[in-house]
Structures are given as structure tokens and as C-alpha cells.
Amino acid sequence: MKKYLLALCLFLPFVANSTTNCPEAKVQHLQIERDSILVFQEGQNWHLIGPPSDPGVQAMYSALLSAQMAGKKVIIRFPAGYDCKAYNLSVPALMVRTNNF
Template sequence: MKTITSITLLASALFTQAAMARTDCPAAPIQNIQIEGSVVLYHQSNVWRRLGVLTDVGTKERYSALLSAQMAGKNVMVAYPDDNYNCNATNYEDSAFIVRTYN
């Protein structure tokens, strides 16, 4: 019984750490937004990044927030699920999973 409890606790700790791993790119205004087929790209801090695919869960909502912030000239923080994501390099492969707008 102790072994099962230990394994369960260890698994919980590993999954919790994995769920918390992410990279928050610095907040800055959005310079451009582009839709290519079903892929939404955005230009921020002089690099292009992928927001996501329109058919993926949450992409339309993140796109809406991004577009609203761009029109208002507000800063936006975009986060990616990889804790080693390079915010300073153009990336057309990895989709974002958080968009935070600022007043």
C-alpha cells in the first residue's frame, strides 16, 4: 500500500511541474497580425510568432484578444507551453496558449 501511495505522489508531483512549465514572452504592442490559411501569425518585438490554428481550441479567443489589444495600442503578453521557448526568434511551429492584455 505504501508503494502505491508513493508512486501516486511522485506522479502527481511530476505532472504538476510539467503543467506549470511555460515561457511568458515580454509584454509589448502587437505590430502586425496575419492569417495564412487557418494559421494565425503575429508580429511583436520585431519577430513573427505563431498564435495558433483557427480550428484549435482557444485560438479564436486568443486572436480576438490580440486584435482588440492591437487596435487599442495596448501591450500584450503571449505565453507558450515550452519552458525553453525563445521569444526573440521567429517561430512558425509552436502555438501559444495564453494571451494576456494590459490596460
């Protein structure tokens, strides 16, 4: 029993930190609502960035807006198992990465 518990404790951090990076794509649309910020990327669907009052959401919005204006691609990270092509306004983004190429 102790071996199984030890194995679970060693494996759990990998499961807890699992994420999904949506494919790199240009930002086509940004939508600001009272309680949420949404993004639509090329070849994907509408995604929730998060409520404007949540920590980091304003910074992610700023990065997305800058990338959109510059025509740059971005990668948006969500929790594990997230379907990047599906319409999903219930799961907030974890991270936004911009690229200079």
C-alpha cells in the same frame, strides 16, 4: 526506489505546467492564413497563435486585434523553453493576456 518514484510524482506536475511568458509588448502585425494566425510584437519575432479551427485561437486573435487597435501591450504564453525573440511558426500559443495600462 519508492522514494525516487514518489519524488518524481511530486515534481512532475511542476515540470508539466512549466510555461514561458514572452515579454509584454505591443502588437505590430497580425497575419491570417488559411491554416494559421500569426503575430509579430515589438522587439520580438513572428509567433504562431494557432490554427483558426483550434479551440480558443479565435478568442486569442480577437484579443490581439483589440489590443493592436487600442495600442495596448499584451503578454503571450508558450510552452516552457520557448525563445520569444526567435522566428517560430511551429509552436502555438497557450494564452494571450491583455493589459489596461
